[in-house]
Amino acid sequence: DKVPEGFIFAVKGSRFITHMKKLKDPRPSLKLLFERASALKEKLGPVLFQLPPGWDLNLPRFHDFLDALPKKRRFTFELRNPTWFTDEVFQALADHGASLCVYQIAGRSSPVLATADFVYVRLHGPTGAAYQGSYSDADLRIWAARIGGWLRENRDVFVYFDNDQMAYAAQDADRLRRMVGVPLKSKSPQPQRV
Known part of the structure; x- marks a missing residue:
């Protein structure tokens, strides 16, 4: 019911939107997504859309999807197919204030x-296997x-680790947090004796 002050939730858009419909006719699906996400109120942070690795660049559909997104929200796109890594796509993202999701997975990475x-x-x-290994x-x-x-460019930065084998994600996130010099905003409550 409660999260720490300043905490926001990142939301991942439905696979129905990205993998089944491949961004086609986005307005009804986006309406449903944001009706459901509205429960988060001011705690709603960036919304991630992960495009499927088997789907080649479709610039007209991408433009239509970007145009359908609600204004004044943060959106990020994880483009798993390298045909999407073009100046036209990067410019479309910039024109709409949307972020290219920077990622590493199974030996592949985005720009x-x-x-x-x-x-x-x-x-x-x-490593070459997804979701495994600890970062050096x-x-x-x-x-x-x-x-x-x-951060020096005054950008907000959101970093998520998904190498959850052996709890590496939590350990790597904490090590990176310390390297960047970000203090913990709040500590977990201590157990109470009864």
């Missing part, structure tokens, strides 16, 4: 590029330097 006033990073593990200090220092640069 490291900021297209909005915020950057959204998903780190799915450093050297890898995390590279990410810390990038994050520091984005």
